[in-house]
Amino acid sequence: MTKQTFPNSLLPKNINALAAYSSAKSQKLTGSTWLNANESPYSKTIELSLSDLNRYPDPQPESVIQAYAQYAQLDKDQVVMTRGADEGIELLVRTYCKSGEDSIALFLPTYGMYKVTADSHNVTINALTQDLLLQGSSEQIVTAVGNSKLVFICNPNNPTGSTTELSKISAIAKALENKAIVVVDEAYIEFCPEQTASSLLQDFDNIVVLRTLSKAFALAGLRTGFMLANTKLLAPIRKVIAPYPVSRVVAKIAEQALQADAITQMRRQVTILNRAKTTLVQWLKECSAVDKVLDGQGNFVTVQLSNKADIDKAMQSGLIMRPFTLYEQDNWLRISIGNEQELEQVKNWLDALNAQQ
CATH class of the missing domain: 3.90.1150.10 (Aspartate Aminotransferase, domain 1)
Structure with a gap:
């Protein structure tokens, strides 16, 4: 045969x-x-005692959400837990972009998963440059963004380490109100916490902040991230996300990692x-x-x-x-x-x- x-x-x-x-x-x-x-x-030493793995986990574990909200100085309804920041990227593209019609804007060179995610969902790439992001005016950037539905700003940027001023992120978000969502990927923000855009959420409904426990929290093997945004923006995300995205084991370890000590x-x-x-x-x-x-x-x-x-x-x-x-x-x-x-x-x-x- x-x-x-x-x-x-x-x-x-x-x-x-x-x-x-x-x-x-x-x-x-x-x-x-x-x-x-x-x-x-x-490396971390983790102690676990679980006797209920025969039951499905809480889709969004309350204790972890509460702990991260406190850490990020936000309300708990502004936090969604994801399987690494990568799932946050995928959820945003899948939820807010129409396949074959919409585009996302990104500033090259930058993290490669934005492009891979868009390509896998048949969403066009509007490839801009880090030079434009860092040296161009907010007006020039918004013009270049055009009709893109999502604007990804990796801050600090991987692999260059450059940072975008919060005043510029704020100006871009304001100009794109009701037109596009500004996604600020803060995987490395713990190394420069004063640069976080989370404070902008009180003023903007079109800003999303992506976080992770993979870097400074030393839990890359856990694959745990968080999406921070206002409730209206997160509502459709909550409809699209998998029914049980966070295992009970992951939730327990993440809860320990977010304790004060x-x-x-x-x-x-x-x-x-x-x-x-x-x-x-x-x-x-x-x-x-x-x-x-x-x-x-x-x-x-x-x-x-x-x-x-x-x-x-x-x-x-x-x-x-x-x-x-x-x-x-x-x-x-x-x-x-x-x-x-x-x-x-x-x-x-x-x-x-x-x-x-």
Whole structure:
């Protein structure tokens, strides 16, 4: 009997042509020092006692929602818990964009899941630039946004670390009232909390803030995020979201992570990581093999090297960082802020590059 191949004719054209998001963990790499996924170097010890896993969980666990609302200084009806911020992105596109008709605006280079999500839902990409976002006026930005239904602003931006002033986000949202939703992705906001747009929710019904426990909270393996917005905007999201998106186990761990003492510990770790980042930036600027350092916010530093082969050598030695093609050049590298021992491996690599010059 001849084995039949799967007929691609069954696939919609947009899915057949889809370029999947390539995450740091999707690449089957081997190494000893992992600084490629913007993970926290701090691991947690969790204690769980659950005897009711035979029952479906609360779709939006009250204790977690209440705890995060308190942390974000919002009302609990302004918070929706999601499976990472990625589900928040998907829910916004699926809920507010018409397939084959609408578009989303984003500012490149930026987080790749905005494009992948739009492509998978047959929603057009209005590709703008980070230069426009950072240097253009709000009027210029709104003109470029045009009829796009969603406007994604990653703040701080991944992978550049740049931040957009709240006054500009506010001006964009005001100009787009009743026209578009401004989505502020704050995956890295704990590293610069004064930049949060959550305070703008009291004045705007067309702003959404996306958050995660993956970065500063050191729970990347939990896949937990939050969508913050006003109740009218969230109402249709609540209709579209899966009936049981949050497992009881995830809810228990998230609840522990949002206790007052755990938040204090998280902030202490952020202070340590920000200090370590300052040191790493200095090392990079002193390295003759490094052409440019993007000194932005977040638990990472993105740099351009003179020679791409130096990146390959680091990877081959077991020092795993994230190579990027930015601005049509393939010699960029994003380095996550690890612990003291991990960053010492980066220092050794940089010292070796200096010795070659």
